[in-house]
Amino acid sequence: MSPSMYFTIFLLLFPILLLLIMRRRKLSNKLPPGSLGIPFIGQSLDLLRAMRTNTAEKWLEERARKYGPISKLTLFGTPTVFVRGKAANKFVFNNDGEVLGNNQPKSIARIMGSRNILELNGEDHRRVRGALLTFLKPEVLKKYVGKMDKEVRNHLKVHWQGKTKITIMPLMKTLTFDIMCSLLFGLESGDKKRETFVKYFMEMIEGMWTIPVNLPFTRFNRSIRASTKAQSLVMGLIREKREALLKQQASPSDDLILSLLCITGEDNKPALSDKEIVDNVMIVMLAGFDTSSVLLTFLVRLLINDPFVYAAVLREHEEIAEGKKSGEELTWEDLSKMKYTWRVANETLRMTPPVFGGFRKALKDLEFEGYLIPKGWQVFWVANMTHMDETIFPNPSKFDPSRFDQQTPVPPFCYVAFGGGPRVCPGYEFARLEVLVSVHYMVTMYNWKFCLNDNSFIRDPMPLQNQGLPILIEPKKSF
Template sequence: MDTTVLILLFLSSLPLFYLLAKQKPPKKKLPPGPFGFPVIGQSLSLFRALRTNTGEQWLEQKVRKFGPVLKLSLFGHPTVFLAGQAANKLVFGNDTLTPRQTRSFTSIMGRQTMREMIGDDHRRLRAAFGQFLKPDVLKKYVSKIDEEVRYHIKMNWTGQQTVTVTPLMKCLTFDIMCSLIFGLDRGDTRQALATELVDMVAGMWSIPLNIPFTRFNKSMKASRRARRILSKVIQERRRNLDHGLCSPHADLITCLLSLNQEGCGNEALSEEEIIDNTIFAMVAGHDTTAVLITFMIRQLAKDPAIHAKVAREQEGIAKSKTPGETLTWDDLNKMKYTWRVALETLRMIPPVFGSFRKALKDVEFNGYLIPKGWHVFWASSMTQMNADIFHEPHKFDPTRFENQSSIPPYCFIAFGGGSRICPGNEFARIETLVAMHYIVTQFRWKLSGEDDGFTRYPLPSPSQGLTIKLEPKGDM
């Protein structure tokens, strides 16, 4: 290990040493488990596991050794890992555990996001997003998403013998988000924002030392450039609203700028809050949906029977449409089997492997103490791949979701849970179903190449981008 890495790890671990030195010996029992090597902790070990897609096994090994409540050191913080249904209920249902991302994430994405806020600030921001994501507004966005998907397929899929799915899905979801979050048409501004977004995401789980040539430094520079772009967009939207040139619900930015006292409390959102939250929405909605669609396409290539059922459902809807007619909200509600395939994909390959909370005060769980200031880490796979909850968890079976009420609470947590459940899950459903409709009805495909593996750093991604061979179906 070179000197630079050691220095970075030492600096990132200072909060751990400070907290441990400051705290008095606890009267209650701490969870079992070692903090790991001085300075390094288990951060590098977790990084390696995620890159090789063995993160689930990495955690299971620790749970077998120490139990479902254990302590470790991650990203320079004393951390308690919790596993199981009761643990998920604690994480998502206890206000004393507040969401807390790594310092690199908050530095790049911003500190005024809905994900980081608590109490009244969180409720105010969530209500603000609710204006953009309420059902009667979402219904109006279906045609815009339909337009973006059709244009994407025409420009990138039609006439091609092979395509690489991962980068194309990221381009598609980025274009959708640009249209509906920022109201940006295709052009130089959208392309510039796309470039900055790629560099921002690359550093979200990096060591947060802002010195030249580090991944974190590159991401921070990209974040500053993206903020300058968005500041100009906000100023333009504000002028358009003042002169009645656009609707308050034209995109997310106009929704946030248009908030009134009746709509979202007494305090308007600052420009910094709007920028932080639009960046957060962009990152959260862009990569996660791209991951879901990519792995659905991968699964359908591997499972002809499920592919045939999805195709029958989608072709039936396509035959009911006149040439050129866009999909509607009612059409999406008919795609029940396709959405079950999506949910099963999310169960087996959740876009978010896990996340962090921070204890605002001492918390007792299962006989152990989680001290104030410590981080809590949870992982989706601990329940979603648990054979006691989901029979034969490694078998892909969409029928599990025919009756979602039969799934025990806090066991399927692909969208989180409790008061902080993902507010954009319905938006993601629209994106996913519209994209799959046009891909399934226009093409047949099979995997190109034998390498079917994928990595999870920071999000799941096929090792070689998932190249597929295409065969057009022709007109319906």
């Protein structure tokens, strides 16, 4: 090609190149303030360090003071926009799933599976959510109060009876794990699969909030390997239960896996693939096990710190116990009387939400508060940005269950322990059932008191109580 031809092509392309440069500069100017930091790593290590020293809220507040309620950074390998406040929560939770979709850090998606409800959008999300609610809705959960009652009483008999000192956090993890194994998997007490699964599960969740570098000896690598083993175990249970259904040796109401196996679509074919059943059973297990054990641990902690609230909770449960015969199980109607206890639980979740925050993904270029969020970027929200906002919750550091009285409803999108909008946690009622039954027997059968002066905690990423919260216990009555 002659030099004149090159020059002619340059003259033709120059306006296009100029427009692209100007557009890129214009888009760059519309991005939120802040720095993306080192590629891939960004501010991930800073956030994780702040969480492990329990200063993450302070770190984010300082960021908000510097950049405002919306800023850009890089977290866990992905460019991210951090949003803060009531309007941000509404933006995150009230979208239609076509603009801002479900998304978790790459580390969580890799460990928990790509077909879990936290990763799905649109019709897939609605289909899987509907399937889970066939088991998790109140009218179905009523059948399982007695089963959960037995698990809690058996736990107290095995792990509390005859002891004067116990460590609450690991015991609450044992309790919630046993409950989940029974109701989700149909694995009853004494089944060796329980012990195998808990080992894999604990290793699996350790690497969920990490930089997703899959190298030997990293937390992420250990979690990946544990996840593969745990998923294999669940897949084996699916095969066993499908065979039991064919032989009419099991019922859809026996546990969550059986319930999901029996759901069919309009074409009379299974509504969920085996992969979707595995991934979603795992995510429900995570929610019911880890978040509920944290709630129960910190509820005990806060009750011991507040004798007035503890006395009110105890009075509510003693009134229920007085109307029961010895050994009689709790009923759904009994749980409906535990209104004050559930307010206490909600206040505990407000002050110490088990889930620090979460992520969404921009499915296309979009704007928020005048700033551009490019397609493919993460949106990061944090519960305590509204939970501890004194303009929403006056004197936010005070433990005050009356905040959740029905007479004074909390403004929408300010209390987000269970999410909000159309994506509110489908396991809300299950968590309520799990906590209320557990608290009933713990407060009516035992007195508690601290045996450590230091009751501090960190996040990794869930709250971890110092030394697991050891307490002294004294039985009130025999089993």
